[in-house]
Amino acid sequence: MIKVMIVDDEPYIRQGLRILIDWEKYGYCICEEAANGQEAVNILEDTDIDLVITDIKMPKMDGLDLIKYTREHISKKIKFIILSGFYEFEYAKLAIKYDVADYVLKPVQRDELIKVLEEYKEIYYHQIENYKKQEISNKIIFDRHLASLVSGIKNSDSINYIKRHLFSIENVRYIGIEYDTSIDKHANKSNEEKSKEQQQLYEAMKTYLGDHWYHVYIPHSNNNEFYLGFIYTRALAEEENLREKEYIKNLHDSLSHILCNKIIIYIGQMVSDIEQISESYKSALIAKNFQLYSRKMNIAFYDEIKNKISNNKFSVDKEVIDQLIKAIEINDTGLIEKNVDNLYEHFKDLVADPEMIKISIDYLVFSLISLAKELYLDFNQDEVSNIISQSGYDQIAVRGSVSHFKKFALEFSDYLNSLRRHTFGGVLVDIEKEIIDNYMDNLSLKYLSEKYYINSAYLGQIFKKQFGITFKDYLNNYRIDKACEMLLRADDKIYEIAEAVGFNNTDYFISKFVQLKGTTPLQYRLQSIKR
Numbered sequence: 001m002i003k004v005m006i007v008d009d010e011p012y013i014r015q016g017l018r019i020l021i022d023w024e025k026y027g028y029c030i031c032e033e034a035a036n037g038q039e040a041v042n043i044l045e046d047t048d049i050d051l052v053i054t055d056i057k058m059p060k061m062d063g064l065d066l067i068k069y070t071r072e073h074i075s076k077k078i079k080f081i082i083l084s085g086f087y088e089f090e091y092a093k094l095a096i097k098y099d100v101a102d103y104v105l106k107p108v109q110r111d112e113l114i115k116v117l118e119e120y121k122e123i124y125y126h127q128i129e130n131y132k133k134q135e136i137s138n139k140i141i142f143d144r145h146l147a148s149l150v151s152g153i154k155n156s157d158s159i160n161y162i163k164r165h166l167f168s169i170e171n172v173r174y175i176g177i178e179y180d181t182s183i184d185k186h187a188n189k190s191n192e193e194k195s196k197e198q199q200q201l202y203e204a205m206k207t208y209l210g211d212h213w214y215h216v217y218i219p220h221s222n223n224n225e226f227y228l229g230f231i232y233t234r235a236l237a238e239e240e241n242l243r244e245k246e247y248i249k250n251l252h253d254s255l256s257h258i259l260c261n262k263i264i265i266y267i268g269q270m271v272s273d274i275e276q277i278s279e280s281y282k283s284a285l286i287a288k289n290f291q292l293y294s295r296k297m298n299i300a301f302y303d304e305i306k307n308k309i310s311n312n313k314f315s316v317d318k319e320v321i322d323q324l325i326k327a328i329e330i331n332d333t334g335l336i337e338k339n340v341d342n343l344y345e346h347f348k349d350l351v352a353d354p355e356m357i358k359i360s361i362d363y364l365v366f367s368l369i370s371l372a373k374e375l376y377l378d379f380n381q382d383e384v385s386n387i388i389s390q391s392g393y394d395q396i397a398v399r400g401s402v403s404h405f406k407k408f409a410l411e412f413s414d415y416l417n418s419l420r421r422h423t424f425g426g427v428l429v430d431i432e433k434e435i436i437d438n439y440m441d442n443l444s445l446k447y448l449s450e451k452y453y454i455n456s457a458y459l460g461q462i463f464k465k466q467f468g469i470t471f472k473d474y475l476n477n478y479r480i481d482k483a484c485e486m487l488l489r490a491d492d493k494i495y496e497i498a499e500a501v502g503f504n505n506t507d508y509f510i511s512k513f514v515q516l517k518g519t520t521p522l523q524y525r526l527q528s529i530k531r
Helices: 011-020 037-044 063-074 086-098 110-150 156-165 191-215 234-239 244-259 274-294 302-309 312-330 333-349 354-375 381-391 393-399 402-423 427-438 445-451 456-467 471-489 494-500 506-517 521-530
Strands: 002-007 028-034 051-055 079-084 102-105 170-179 228-233 263-267 271-273 299-301
Touching: 002 011, 002 037, 011 028, 011 110, 028 037, 037 051, 037 063, 051 063, 063 079, 079 110, 102 110, 110 156, 110 228, 110 274, 110 506, 156 274, 170 191, 170 234, 170 274, 191 228, 191 234, 191 244, 228 234, 228 274, 234 244, 244 263, 244 299, 263 274, 263 302, 271 274, 274 299, 274 302, 274 354, 299 302, 312 333, 312 354, 312 402, 333 402, 354 402, 427 456, 427 471, 445 456, 456 471, 471 494, 471 506, 471 521, 494 506, 494 521, 506 521
Parallel strands: 002 028, 002 051, 051 079, 079 102, 263 299
Antiparallel strands: 170 228, 170 263, 170 271
16 A cells, blocks of 8 residues: 555544545555644654655645655655645745645536546656665675675775665674574475575565664575574664674574574674675675584584683693694694694593583584685585594594594695695686686687686686686676776767677676676766766
8 A cells, every 4th residue: 555644734634535436446544634734844854754745735744845844854665646726826836846645626627636646656666666676786795795894805995885775784693594504404405496495585584673774684695505694783772772693593493483493603803894805705604504514503603612612721732723724724734743742641631521622523514614714715514524524533533543643734734735836826816817818709618628627617606706606697798897087088889899709699788787786887987978
C-alpha cells in the first residue's frame, strides 16, 4: 500500500477526501492527517509517508513552504499532490521546481482524483523498481571496494567510498559468519545448495542489520567457501545499548533461530578504523581455524585465543615455537631441525602437563595456517588441513619421534616456499604486460596459461592474490579505463569504442561501464564536456 497523508486546514475537506473513494481498492492507505504545514512537518519527521496531498493556503505554514522544507530537511523521496482552487492554479505552478507529482482542482471530483492517483501509482512502482536495481548495483560496487580493502589493497578513492556507506568506521572488527560445515546435512550438500543457503544467511543478516545492511557482504571465493563477511563496529552495539559480546551473542542466537541451523561466528581483532580491516580479517581466519580444530565453540574470538597462547605459563614455550615458525617461514633446513630438537626438550619438561603441550600444538597450527594465508589468501583450506592431518603431527609431537616431527616441519616449509615462489613469480609481470599491450584482443586465462605453461586455475588464483581481483575483473577494469580515455579525446560512437577496447557486446560494455564508473559512457562524456 502507498502511505498517504492529507494536509488541509478545513476538517470537512479532509473528511471528504477520506470518503470520496475506496482508497485501499486503488492501492492507497490514508495513514495521517494534518491541519497545516507545521503539523505535517512534525508527522513527516517521525512517520514513513510516501505521498502527501496538500492544500496550498494554510495558516502557520502553507503548502509550498511544506514542500520546500520537506525537500531540504526531511526527504527528497516523499511526493506531493497539490489541492488548488481555480484562482490559485497559477500560484500552484510555482511548486514545479519542487518536483510536485500533480495538481487537483477544488472542489475535488472523484474521477479526476482516481485518474491522478492511478497515474501516480504507476510512476511510484516504476521508481521503486528502478531504486531496487540501482541499490543492487551500488551494493555490488561497494562490495568490490570492500573486498579489495579486506585483502590489503588500499586505495584512497575506495576507502572514501566505503566510509560514506558505513554506519561507523571506527573500532572495527572483521567477523566471519557461516553454517557449521561439520554437520553432515551441510557438508554433503552440493555447491548450488550451499550457495542458496549462503543467500538465505545473507538475507537474514540484512534483516537483522536493517538500515546498516551495508556492513554485511558475500565474499568472492575460489575455494567453495560459503560464508559472509561482517564489518562490526562498536557503534552498532552502542546503538542498542549492548556490550560487544552481548551484541554478537544476540546476533548468533537470532540467526540460529531464524534459519533453524547451527551458525558459527569467528571474530578478528579490533582495529582502530576501517583502513586496518585486513589485519582484523587475518586474525579472524586464525579464530576460524581454532573453531575448526576445537569443534566446541559457536563463537570464536581471536582475542581469547591470543590471550590463551600468550599466558605467562606458556611464555617460554611460545618463544621456542616462534623460533621454529620463523625457521619454517624462511625455509632454513638446519635451523628447522635445531628448533625441533629444542622444542622436544621443552615437551619433555611438560610431559606431566599434556594440556600445555596441546596449547603449544594449537598455537603452531594457527600460526602456520596464518602464514599460508598471508602468502596466498586464496589457498586451499582442505589442502593445508590434509598436510597437517596426514602428518599426524600432534601425535608425533606428544608420542612420536623427533625425526617424524622434523619431517613434518620440513615438508610444510617446502609447501610455504612453493606458495611464495609461484605466487609472486615473474610470470605475473609478463601477464600484466600482456594485458597492457593486448587488452583489445580476446585475452583469456586459458590462452595465457597455455602460453606460459601454467595451470589455468592456479594462474587465476595467484593472479587474484597479487592484484586483489580476478583476471577477468582486472582486464575489464583496464579496458574500461582505456574506454574513458577514448571518450574524452575522440568522437567515436559508443559501439566503436566498445569494440576498440575489446568488448564484442555493446550492451555488456555499457553494463560494465555503469558498474565501475557509476554512469553510462555517454553521460561520462557529456559530464566531462561540461567541466
